[in-house]
Amino acid sequence: MEERRSGLNEVLITATASVTGLGPDLDTTWRRLLAGETAVRPIRRFDTGRYPARNASWIEGLESRGDRSLLFPILERLLDGFAPLPPGCRLVTATTKGCIDTFERVRKGLPGDVADIPVSGPLAWLASRLGLGDPGVNISCACASSTIAVARAAAMIASGRADAVVVVCMDLVSEFILSGFSSLQALDPAGCRPFDRNRNGLSIGEGGAALLMMSAEKAHGNGIRGIGSVVGWGAANDATHVTAPARDGCGLIQAVRLAMAKASIGPDAISAINAHGTGTVYNDAMEVTAFESVFGPRRIPLNSLKGAIGHTMGAAGGIEVAVGLRSLAERTLPPTAGFGEPMERCGFRVSPLPQPIEGRYMLSTNSGFGGINAALVLKGNPG
Amino acid sequence: MTPGPIPPVTREDVFPEPNLRFGRLPQYSRVGLAAVAFALRDAGMEQWKTKRFAGLVASTRAGCLATDIEYYNTVLPEGGGPPSPNLFSSTLPSCFLGEAAIQFGLTGPTLIVNDPAEDALSGVRMALESLSWGECGTMLAGHIDLPAGPAIPGIRPPWTGGLFMVLENGRDSIANGYGTIDLSGGGAVRHNGNRIAGLNELVRACLAFRRPS
Structure with a gap:
């Protein structure tokens, strides 16, 4: 039975996926999280010699096609086998720096597809990959970007402005980011220790998540119970x-x-x-x-x-x-x-x-x- | 807003008094903060004593790419020095909204929406949605873009500069305002009931409404 509060549609999440340093899918990430493992380890993607903190949680085995960003293989892994999207599904993404590795390549005089540098690059790629006619929008609110993207999608569905929204969240480990947090002296060389007495900073990481959100009416009409x-x-x-x-x-x-x-x-x-x-x-x-x-x-x-x-x-x-x-x-x-x-x-x-x-x-x-x-x-x- | 470069924005252009933060900001943040300041000034809301639950939302195509270039020049070995923490803290397109929140005591949601659409209306559209959903009673909405310049050739936003407007729920401010802006059922931005195709057209419609006959 659909639950309605104050005339708003109930907002279900009907499919989830994630790619993190701990694993290429949510099951692996979950299993290793429960085991208390960490993916924070020495960075091998670029030279970290000038920075005091040289660790990050990065994804093993990413290979770019041609000169394109490593963001795309993350997205490929994320969407491989993801639930089919209902007709009319909207796209909302969240990223702070998008294809920042392409930006770095271009600024170093290396080949790179300049069209990927604005967020419109990955947005267009995602819309095409997902078969959506609307390229969607990206929410950028620093480290709260994807939480606000989920909130936005929920509000769109609750208000009836959309029946279904797929939220795709993504960011990469890069020297741009590592150097910046290093300059702010915000990195813990030993790896981050949340809520610990001896905590001394963060560790950067990379990953992605995909969340398919639907009104309860839409989901139930399609025989989908939802995850939560x-x-x-x-x-x-x-x-x-x-x-x-x-x-x-x-x-x-x-x-x-x-x-x-x-x-x-x-x-x-x-x-x-x-x-x-x-x-x-x-x-x-x-x-x-x-x-x-x-x-x-x-x-x-x-x-x-x-x-x-x-x-x-x-x-x-x-x-x-x-x-x-x-x-x-x-x-x-x-x-x-x-x-x-x-x-x-x-x-x-x-x-x-x-x-x-x-x-x-x-x-x-x-x-x-x-x-x-x-x-x-x-x-x-x-x- | 027009295509192409815009002149540098100085503190004296925006604030009559010395401002501790403005001079440290890169051009993207200055442009955005200036646009927010001018909008609040025009609405009679620049001065404040207690924080206000007003939100800020702006659309952009290129975001703070110009700041990213400036910062990354300090990271590249030929930059000759340590990476700049001050510049890094401005390499998120939303950071100037934080500067505006601090400057003017605004505590509502703050977000940037990257939208490839050329109408530059996504910020206004999202602000209208937030108002209709009751998330805020006041929203500052607009658009910001700067050209990337020769460092990243080929990225040229159709409009450059910063533009904000103050949107409020209710009818109290209509007499002194610029008309009524709302969303059609299909999500189109309307001014006084007329469908608007782009941000420049919206500004022209607002100014025409305000202009004494």
């Missing part, structure tokens, strides 16, 4: 600093409260939190402050995937939705790789081991440069 639902979403800017989060977590608090209000649930309904958890001193402290403000003393299970798959930037939120829905289905929150000793003043249950989830709602959040914060409330299907 996006029941709440919210975004807010902390208006404080371009590269550092607001210490009081004001933007994240607002985004989480908006998402829970949209979901018509209170804090007690949230069973687990998939945090942004970059492993930087200030991000993780900000998140704990914000979650404490919203959830009080409840010791909710909380994790971050970034110790395992790195910070995949524009792909992070999409991968986290795919993994989050699997977590709700399996009633298990994956470990936080890299976590050893709890950080100060963190009352949430962070663990290097899998944790059980009791309940159906998960909060997933991301925050990024420019002060943006975004939150989703995911609902699992009953087992």
Whole structure:
């Protein structure tokens, strides 16, 4: 039976896929996440000798065709065997830097297809690959890009502006990105350790996610039950600093409260939190402050995937939705790789081991440069 | 907005008082921040005491490619020095929206939409959607693009510059505003009920509405 809140369509996620440093598909990534493994390891794609941190979570065996970006083989892996799209499906993508390796090649005087450099390049490729007439749009909101893309797709479906949206999230490890975070002294040479007392920065990562979202009416009409639902979403800017989060977590608090209000649930309904958890001193402290403000003393299970798959930037939120829905289905929150000793003043249950989830709602959040914060409330299907 | 390069934007062009951040920003961010400042000034909303839940959304084709080039020149060995953290923090097309959020105390959603469409209306369209969905009561919406220049030949956005407008739900501001903008059922942008084909046409329609007869 379709659930309607305030006249809005219920938003189902009917298919998921992911490619990460841990594996070419969601099953492999999930299995290795549960085992507490990490894909953060020395970079071999380019010379890292001038940078103190030389690790990232990168995808093994990517080969470019001709002079084209490594983004395309990631997308090929992602979409190989992906669910068929219904007629009229819209495309929303999320990336921060798209074919940044092509940009680097061109600037070094090496061959590269200049048409791939603007995001319109991968957008057109995806539309063609997926057989969509509309090239779609890309959402760019720093490290919250894919969370906001999912929120946007959910709002389109909830309002009736679209029946189905495929969200494709992607970003690459590149020297451009590594050098930048290195210049900000934001990288942990030992690999990132989210919510750990000794955390010292992030590890970059690459990957992609594809999420097929549909109205419940459309899905059920096609005999599709769905993996889970996006029941709440919210975004807010902390208006404080371009590269550092607001210490009081004001933007994240607002985004989480908006998402829970949209979901018509209170804090007690949230069973687990998939945090942004970059492993930087200030991000993780900000998140704990914000979650404490919203959830009080409840010791909710909380994790971050970034110790395992790195910070995949524009792909992070999409991968986290795919993994989050699997977590709700399996009633298990994956470990936080890299976590050893709890950080100060963190009352949430962070663990290097899998944790059980009791309940159906998960909060997933991301925050990024420019002060943006975004939150989703995911609902699992009953087992 | 017109094709081709635009002149450099200086702090004096935008803010009468010294501004701690503006001088450190690359041209893309300056253009965007200036456009937001001018839109808020025109709407009488530039001054503020408490943060406001207003959102920012802009469309772009080339994004901050000009900033990317400037930053990457510091990464290339011939750049001669360490990569610039200041420039890197501006190599996301959405970062100037963060600058605007800080400058003007705006706490709503901030996003950039890359859209290959030449009408440059995606930002306005998304802002109208956000308003109709009740996500915000006020949205600043617009478009921003700069030419990449000779460093990356072949990337020439059809329109360059930055343009923002303040969109509000409700009818209170109509008397002093530029008319009513909404979306048709099919998603077309309309001004006072007339379908609009591009951002320049929308601006012309707004100005014609405001102009005293």
